[in-house]
Amino acid sequence: MTLATFDLAAFEAAQGEARTKAAAELDRICRETGFLVLTGHGVPQDKIDAVWDAVARFFAQPPEDKARVAPPEPGAPYGWIGPLKEALAASKGVKTPPDLKESFNGGPLHMPEDASADAVAFCYRPTPYPDLDGFRTAWDAYYAELEALAARIMAAFAAALNLPEDYFDRYIQHPISALRALNYPATGEVAEADQQRAGAHTDYGTLTILLPQAGSSGLQVQRDGTWLDVAAPDDAFVINIGDLMARWTNNAWVSTLHRVVAKPNQPPRKSLAYFHQPDWEAEIRPLDGSDDYPPVKSGPYLMDKFQSTGT
Ligand SMILES: O=C(O)CCC(=O)C(=O)O
Numbered sequence: 001m002t003l004a005t006f007d008l009a010a011f012e013a014a015q016g017e018a019r020t021k022a023a024a025e026l027d028r029i030c031r032e033t034g035f036l037v038l039t040g041h042g043v044p045q046d047k048i049d050a051v052w053d054a055v056a057r058f059f060a061q062p063p064e065d066k067a068r069v070a071p072p073e074p075g076a077p078y079g080w081i082g083p084l085k086e087a088l089a090a091s092k093g094v095k096t097p098p099d100l101k102e103s104f105n106g107g108p109l110h111m112p113e114d115a116s117a118d119a120v121a122f123c124y125r126p127t128p129y130p131d132l133d134g135f136r137t138a139w140d141a142y143y144a145e146l147e148a149l150a151a152r153i154m155a156a157f158a159a160a161l162n163l164p165e166d167y168f169d170r171y172i173q174h175p176i177s178a179l180r181a182l183n184y185p186a187t188g189e190v191a192e193a194d195q196q197r198a199g200a201h202t203d204y205g206t207l208t209i210l211l212p213q214a215g216s217s218g219l220q221v222q223r224d225g226t227w228l229d230v231a232a233p234d235d236a237f238v239i240n241i242g243d244l245m246a247r248w249t250n251n252a253w254v255s256t257l258h259r260v261v262a263k264p265n266q267p268p269r270k271s272l273a274y275f276h277q278p279d280w281e282a283e284i285r286p287l288d289g290s291d292d293y294p295p296v297k298s299g300p301y302l303m304d305k306f307q308s309t310g311t
């Protein structure tokens, strides 16, 4: 399927009626598919190139070198999570063989001084950076760019929801977003039934900024029970709504089921996924004032979801 495109820079430059129209179009996309292609993002190409180079060098290492930056204990969120260690479908209560991917994960670049003990014990754990030339610089630079981009998207989301454009600011002073580099090794002759590169899931947070490797395939979204291929766009990100945003909008916006499908004899594939998540303490309750969902605290909500997928 071809995803709708939203030009963020054009929206930000638009005034009056044109701005209202662009916001309404964004609202329509978020209601219908919850997935879009984002252009006009402004993330410099040299920072994107540098992080791709860094993660390619990381994944090319032998497993024993990658294991030096494995999470210090099961359930800790950051570092190298090797192949067959996670089954994303488990977050939906579906039991499948583990996902074929490996990942490297990093957390927030700064910790607020008043971070609570439970936040420190989960999302503010230090990222165990690999000891590779320039890795940390490239990783952190990309993370910082995407944190700023996510705040711009949240302002556009506020406009789309007919809220003041700074509405979400108070919830994202210290977002606890995670950046995940994914590597899907080449697949073999036969695929095990129900085993995917990344099993069917929805994302947990507000929005995900995904950068699939150029020219790669395999990302699929489910529409009316059918899996549809999403191509990797050129010079653009794929954005999708997560569960917390769906909950915030009382399901007016959709957090769409997606996966990375495994088929026999696929070449390797990489992607970068930035999972945007409001401040640990942020309380999310439906914007329409209904009590259809009880309030949830962003941090513990994320932690529960994350810890449901370990194998
Ligand atoms: O690698 C991809 O293209 C998507 C990965 C994904 O959906 C996820 O990690 O949440």
Ligand SMILES: [Fe+2]
Residues within 6 Å of the ligand: 201, 202, 203, 208, 258
């Ligand atoms: Fe996802």
